[in-house]
Amino acid sequence: MKKFLGIFIVLLLVAGGIFVYYRFFFVFGEGVKSGELNYVVYKGVVFKTYEGKLIQSGIRSKTAGSVQSYEFEFSVDDEELARELMLQSGKTLELHYKEYFGALPWRGFTKFIVDSIIVKPQPEPLIPEAAE
Numbered sequence: 001m002k003k004f005l006g007i008f009i010v011l012l013l014v015a016g017g018i019f020v021y022y023r024f025f026f027v028f029g030e031g032v033k034s035g036e037l038n039y040v041v042y043k044g045v046v047f048k049t050y051e052g053k054l055i056q057s058g059i060r061s062k063t064a065g066s067v068q069s070y071e072f073e074f075s076v077d078d079e080e081l082a083r084e085l086m087l088q089s090g091k092t093l094e095l096h097y098k099e100y101f102g103a104l105p106w107r108g109f110t111k112f113i114v115d116s117i118i119v120k121p122q123p124e125p126l127i128p129e130a131a132e
Helices: 002-024 079-087
Strands: 026-043 049-060 068-076 090-099 112-119
Touching: 026 068, 026 079, 049 079, 068 079, 079 112
Parallel strands: 068 112
Antiparallel strands: 026 049, 026 090, 049 068, 090 112
16 A cells, blocks of 8 residues: 555656646747837836737737737846847837746746847938038
C-alpha cells in the first residue's frame, strides 16, 4: 500500500508540473501586431508590471449593431523595452509578441507578452523654413 501511495504522489507531482508548464510557460503562439501605441504604464499592487495598449487600424463589431476599435492589450517583462515603448507612445509600431495560455502576476496582467519592436518610426527630417 505504501508503494502504491508513493507512486501515486510522484505521478500527481509530475502531472501538476506538466500542467503548470503547459498553462504558464508554454508559448502557444507568436506574432506581430501593428498599430498606434496608445500607452505603456508601470502599475500593480504587489507585483509591478509594464502594461500597454496598441490601437490597430480599422473597426469591428463584437455584437451586431455596435462598433468597436481593434485594441491589443499586452504586457512587457523587459524593463529596457518598456522604457523604449514609453518613448514611442502615439507612434505607429510593429510589435512582436508571445502568447501564453495563462498570465503570471509577476509577468503581467495579460497573456500576451511583447518581446521586441519590429519596426520603429523613422524620425522626420527637419525642413528648413523658406526665406521670405
